[in-house]
Amino acid sequence: MTIEDAGTAPARRTTLADVARQAGVSTALVSLVMRGAPGASPANREKVFRVARELGYVPDSRARALRQGRSQLLGVMFHVQQPFHADVIEGVYEAAEAAGYDVVLSAVTDSRSEDKAIGTLLADRCEAVILVAPQSSREWLAEVGGRLPTVVLVRHVRHPDLSVVRAADMKGLGLAVDHLVGLGHRRIVHVDGAGSPSAEQRRRGYRAAMARHGLEPRIVRGGWAEINGSQAVEQLLAEGDLPTAILAFNDPCANGVLSTLQRSGISVPEEVSVVGFDDTHLAGFSHIGLTTVRQDAGQMARMAVGRAISLVERKDDPEMHRDGVVVPDLVVRGTTGPCRQ
Template sequence: MAGRKATITDIAARAGVSKATVSRVLTGNAVVTPEKRDAVLTAMADLSYRPNLMAKGLAWGRTFTVGVLTPDLASPLYGLIMAGVEAELHGLGYQALFASGAFETETERRAIEHLVGRQADALIVLGGRLPGPDLVAAAGDLPLVTVLRGAPGQPAITLDNHHGARVATEHLITLGHRDIVHICGEAGQQDTEERLRGYRDAMTAAGLTPVAVPGGYHEDDGQRAVHLVAGNGIRCTAVVAANDQVAMGARLALAEHGSRVPEDVSLVGFDDLPSVRYAVPPLTTVRQPAREMGQAAARAVLGLLDGAEPDLPAFAAELVVRGSTAPPRA
């Protein structure tokens, strides 16, 4: 075999089966006994055989790729979701094609057109700003699953952001805080609106006045928001940040203004990124199971490709209490 690539004929001879049996194992479109299948797979491993994916795609009418659109390739949260998507797809014989929309509607539209042009078999879209009807139109006939956003008539992997922000705010109220500021997320994002609504509902239910300031989803957004609060003399003993990255920026700005967490100001994030448990102090936050959500999206979109009703598990937002929250000083 040295000097040339193994062929189906070589695999058949090694496994002691017909070439037709090898073909059935490779395409998966006919029943093969477990014994013969194992023999073929063992022979493929022994001979370092790699199937021709282009030929397999022509036989199946697929490219065995799934396009994945994310607002931000560098985002820790979306990175965890993408890792879940990639791991699940790889385990089922598919590859992910990633593209970034950069939180801009036209960039998102062009990215989807690119993924469609690359002949992806299906699409998974994470967050983003492109309106739902436009997203569906851009996807065309391709199966589509969204994560942390919705689109008309399309299956979605979602989290109850309203509930998450509400329980985070209620945690602070229970501790005795009354002057609680919310740093908002990226304008125009569905999760931003839901978290703001959850914060407001908790505040008004307690008879408190909501105070929300513009923010975003990055560390510098949190830093600027705290400078804005301090510069305008807004009384604040606790902060509900749009996400963990914003909370880390807010933490730095609070220190710059001489405020300690949690002695002077309590701080809550959202996402439960792996790094925040190592912050000083460890960050109280709302956990969303990002990797698991990515895995669920991959299973759902492959189910659509096979004509099955997608399984859409319900994911709950869970408050994780750590050292960054405490009762306000008397």
């Protein structure tokens, strides 16, 4: 062990024992005071606080969790590029804090898979996890559910170990189709979510609504990102068969649709109407204002947190096995208008 030891450990942070020594009391007492527990004299209490502040003491959450045997931690897996997930996270923080839980985020990115994201949540000893729009296989989700309380958000999956919170997707697409039909549209295409969570349900909702109106459904492969909407429009243009209305899988996808239509000199909503899904708070600012199906992120987040905590505290509420369904509504903005053909 030489002086220039490579990979030097970082400076030691100040600990409970440091504070105790400096204040001339036991670590147990410092612990009491820091937690605001009763059983310390006002004099000592004040002294400990003063010393702790002087030394810049911050309790080590890991040691605390380790000793307590529980972390009070709620893990959240989300996709970092999805604006809707950002809205959910806001809500999760709020609800978790109110319930006395901490939140640990684990992002999915191009280079970081869902497996890895979930793996770190397990290693962090979360007491429950909330998976936002997971794309993993049903089997893997079920395995996670078998390990610890798991709430799945915005995805249809039925399994006794998984608690699901989602929007009424069928209903949502029904609203959108009704709106467009009301405006006189008959050639309405659905740019779907391909293999994305809940894409299947939205396709079903679209087909059912079209059938209800006696219209021919037409589905073009899309996805959850801008690029997918963009490519779908390119395909439609290449086929020379543009509909009068496009129903996109979600807001980012709708954005891609709008972008490529605009670039191709096709005006919205005069020539083509476009509808999104989610109503991320960005949707209202897409220049024209995107007409979209709103699913309330805050409400979904609260439901998810509520369920996660119920599961942790083992109140074996049968309600947990039923899907928590949020009713969507249609927000009409500038990207839809009367059919002119």
